[in-house]
Amino acid sequence: MGHPEGYTATDILARYKRMRGYNVLHPMGWDAFGLPAEQYALQTGTHPAETTKKNINRFREQLQALGFSYDWQREVSTTDPDYYKWTQWIFLKLFEKGLAYEAEAPVNWCPALGTVLSNEEVVNGRSERGDHPVVRKPMRQWMLKITAYAERLLADLELVDWPESIKEMQRNWIGKSEGAEVDFAIDGLDATLRVYTTRPDTLFGATYMVVAPEHPLLDHLVTDDTRHAVAAYKTAAANKSDLERTELAKGKSGEFTGSYAVNPVNGEKIPVWTSDYVLVSYGTGAIMAVPAHDERDYEFANTFDLPIAEVISGGDISKEAFTGNGVLVNSANTEIDLNGMDVAESKAAITAWLEQKGLGAGKVNYKLRDWLFSRQRYWGEPFPILHVDGKPVAVSADLLPLVPPTVDEYRPSPEGDPPFSRNAEWVNTVDPVSGKPAWRETNTMPQWAGSCWYYLRYIDPQNDQAPVDPEKEKYWMPVDLYVGGAEHAVLHLLYARFWHKVLFDCGVVSHPEPFHRLVNQGMILGEVEITLFRDSEGKPVSDSEVRNRENEFTSERIPESEAVKKGEGFVWKQDENIRLRARAHKMSKSRGNVINPDDVVMKYGADSLRLYEMFMGPLEQVKPWSMKGVEGVYRFLNKVWRLFELPISDSACDADQARLLHGLIKKVTEDVEGLRFNTSIAAMMEFVNAAGKWDSLPREAAERFVLVLSPFAPHLGEELWQRLGNTETLAYVDWPEFDEAVLLMDEVEILVQIKGKPVARIMASPKASPEELISLAKAQPDVAAAIAGKRLVKEIAVPGRLVNLVAV
RNA sequence: GCCCAGGUGGUGGAAUGGCAGACACACGGGACUUAAAAUCCCGAGCCGCAAGGCGUGCGGGUUCGACUCCCGCCCUGGGUACCA
Known part of the structure; x- marks a missing residue:
């Protein structure tokens, strides 16, 4: 939990x-x-x-x-x-609408474990559990066409009241980009290579092309000279995990295919390479490389000594790729001249020209991929699908739910087929519509x-x-x-x-x-831990020395009493030159810092746990746990209990009591509406601290306080409600109203500042006008003395708050 | 690298642009007690004996007045990663 x-x-x-x-x-x-x-x-x-x-x-x-x-x-x-009858029913809707389809897709297959693993379960190409090798194996999978909804998923974020950060993460995930597709002819072959680019403006600067190792045209591009090397590269790329292809790949790798493409704007022949920095699943799986104005292409061109041609001025392409805005240069043919335009203008101009010539067109792309929707596991919803004559056919909705078959074991078959396939009787059936033999889908839906x-x-x-x-x-x-x-x-x-x-x-x-x-x-972290590091000889070292090389040192957790605050952080009491690390970490079994809610309930009660979790700080924020903090709210609840040991009086609240009570109701009402639970609890604490000094508790104050407390601490709330003589639950009693009029004071303290510095305090009605406040302030002796002989440049008064006199 | 969130006492945190540090924890002192626990009262941002000065990550700016708004940086956490 x-x-x-x-x-x-x-x-x-x-x-x-x-x-x-x-x-x-x-x-x-x-x-x-x-x-x-x-x-x-x-x-x-x-x-x-x-x-x-x-x-x-x-x-x-x-x-x-x-x-x-x-x-x-x-x-x-x-x-x-x-x-899950209805989960399956919804799947049938997706299937009917053509939004669910079968495809061969690579999955993480672990032969030793006999199962398919999710990406999270694979670390450096090995299984997280057991450290067995994992291979990428193409398998028949169900996919959902979420990409068909990419634009609506993006646009409709405008309709919801969500944190901007989450909306932004979704936008990035959907990853809309606008650019163009351009066709390049292949020299000496009856083929064209289509690329996607967001920078059609740099077309004159394309000095080579790259196709992904999995690109279907690649085998046609190779020549006798290159066939062997390219095949080897393909194999190597196929065996790399996603991680190796991205994070771990420091430099660029690739092979020349032996073919040349013709740049449609200038007829120049440019070499076609293959490299795994181009992904087959994005765009067209092929790019035109413009090393002068793209960092990845720049790095690749330098690695393989390919030409770099500047087409946008403003940078220094001998040092690095220039990806900013600038003026186009070297970009003209007999029909179109981009020179002198900026990036935005030239994009529009070249895209129009390409469209007119039939060489390309504007194109929107999304990073979002279709959703791999099947698992080779037992414990999931069976797909309501039959395979008849090699085609998937929907099971009629009135035959739902389709329940998982009984199996002798919950692991895949020895052939690696999903667990359902172990029950041949279930798998092999007859299509009730056509009467033809059919086999049931054996994949299951994901969680x-x-x-x-x-x-x-x-x-x-x-x-x-x-x-x-x-x-x-x-x-x-x-x-x-x-x-x-x-x-x-x-x-x-x-x-x-x-x-x-x-x-x-x-x-x-x-x-x-x-x-x-x-x-x-926000996540709740474990208690703050103070860590002392030692080097291999056991000598203590400062936290700053250890940064990013943690594994070369040993660490020990030391008690708070051995740490002293110095400057920004903490130092070790025994040697103040040694800086310590003070940090709270995610709760995890391996770290041993998990706080079990059951234990807290056992020791302090459910209300204490509820109250503490809310009192820690704002709901959205990441917060470290503190057992001492739980004791604090536990003490507060005890204090509430003792407050109700005061005699309950049937007389009305006096003015001060009423102001306190109505102030509390107002504060809690507004804070709960705004989900600011921490400050509403603080307000209740203030109320209880003040009410504890009363001789008796007026019934109206007692009842309303209990009602206000009850959503936070329902057990104590109901108990006190009953002790006040009520026989029904308070859960449906009206939330108490507050009266703004009660909150009004006859006089409030007004701060008087001179040039923004506090000088005196005066008492005045909260409704007093700025003019009244200013004249009152000037009459105050300390103020009068301070401004004597000075010229007042400006006089500011905020009713109910302060007066600021600017004297020079 | 990019995107997002955040940086306030010893700690968690509070403050419609208007007295920074509410409330709570920890700490120090006191009361009650044979003693302890529990409870209650008092103290406390930092420097300074004091007067006073300095203080919301750092540097600028707007304003009578900035934790709060604007610009530039630093650091921490989370997400993402060759998406052309």
Whole structure:
């Protein structure tokens, strides 16, 4: 169980909104397909459904112990056949619309483990678990055509109230770029090489071409002289992992194909190379290289001694590629002259010319790739697909759900086929429509599938006629507030938006975007650790010496008492020349800094955990855990309890008490609306500190305080509510109102500054006009003395706040 | 490299452009106690005996007034990575 920070935040808001009379849909569900249960099944032979059920029960208990007010009647699990029936139904919609297709795609196959691994499970070409070699093996996969929705996924970000950072990450992921495709003829071959470029303006500066090692034309480009070397290069590139092709590749590699392309603007013959710095999956898989104005091409040209031709002035191409804006040079033929134009002008001019000549056209590209949507695993949704005569055919929707077959083992077959293939009786069947022999799809859907639409099912979890009733959907959607971790910023949120848009096009949902407001809770780190480093001889060394070479040193965690603050950081008490490292780290089992919420609940109670998680700081921020901080809020709750040991009086609040009470209600109301839970807790603490000094507690103050506290600490809230003589839960009692009039003071302190420096304080009505304040201020003896004999250049007064006299 | 977020006491953090450090933790002092725990009271940004000075990563700017707005940098964290 992770930290219940987001759950607590939404629970507080849900409880608050309920008290304000809203219908609140606050559900919980389980995204329970996937690895943990499958791993356990592999090891023990236990059916994953059994493990899943157990895990869900344990998790539900943990959540219930924290007092979250979920509507458990709406609980869903992605692994429940009544749920995944509709996941499969949505897949059929995608299939019908041509958005789901089969393709050969390379996957990470680990022969030793007999399974396919995700990219995250592969480290340096070896399996994270067991350190076995991993190879890239093409396999038949299901793909979803998310690229067809790229433009809408980009444009509709304007419709939602999300943090700008998340929107920006999605924009980058979609990666729209505008440029042109240009056709180059190949000298001596009846073939053209099409390239994509965002810089058609630099066409006159193209001095060579590069095709990706996987480019289909490559085999036609090689000559007898180059065939051998190019084949070797292709093999080497194919065996490189993604990581090796990018991060680890310091320099450029490549091979000359033996062919030449003809630059359509000047008829120049330029060599065609192949290199893995060009990706087959982006654009056309081929580029025109303009080393003078592209950093990658520049590096490649220098490595292989290829010519560099300047076509934009403004840089020094003998030193580096110039990628900025400038004036075009050396860019004219008999029909078109770009010289003298800037980059933007020349782009438009050359693109128009290419289009007119039929040599190319403007083109928009996206980095976004189609979504690899199948896994070779057991514990996932079966695809409702039959293969008949070599073609995929949809299983009729009224035969859903299609449940996973029983198998003797939960691992792939010895041939490497997915686990479902172990049950031949299930796989081999007959197409009920044509009566022809058919075999069932044996891949399963990835874990994303079920989590792409769960928010819709919460609205109508029992419906067996549709994923969601249209009327109910209209009433509840879109989701008003989604609190989640930033780790979902791109993939989950993009996939869910994609499915939602498909459902929108099918008329299943009424709004183009699923989640109106999104807030990312910040991660909670472990406690701050202070680390002392020592070199190989055991001599202590400063943190700054260690930077980026951690593995050459040993580190030890030392207690806070051995550290002293000096300058920016901490130094070691025993030798103040040794700088220490003070940092909080991500909670992880291997680091041993995991704080288990269960333990905190056991020791301090659920309300303390809830309150502390909210008191730590702003919801969105990354925050380090502190057990001392938990004790602090625990003390506060005890103080609240003791406050209610005061006699409860039936007399009304006096003016000061009322002002305090209404101030609290105002502060908490506004802060909860703005999700500023930390400052609302601080306000409650101030109230309790002040009220603790009273002789008795007026009933109206006692009751309203409990109501305001209750969304944060529901257990204590209900208990105190009962002790005040109430017999019903406070969950649906009206949230207390505040009265601005009560907050008004007859007189407030006004600061008087002279040239911005505080000089005196005067008392005045908060409504006093600037003129009144200024004359009052000038009459104050200290002020009068300070400005005596000086000329007042400017007089500023802010009612209720301050007076600033600028005297020279 | 690029994109995003952030840098305020010993610590977590608070401050519609208007007295920086609310609230809490840790710390020091005191009360209660045989003692401890719990609780309560008091103190405290830094330098300085004091007067006073200096303080929101650094350098500029706008303003009567800047943690807050603008420009340029530095550092930390997260994401991404040869996308032509």
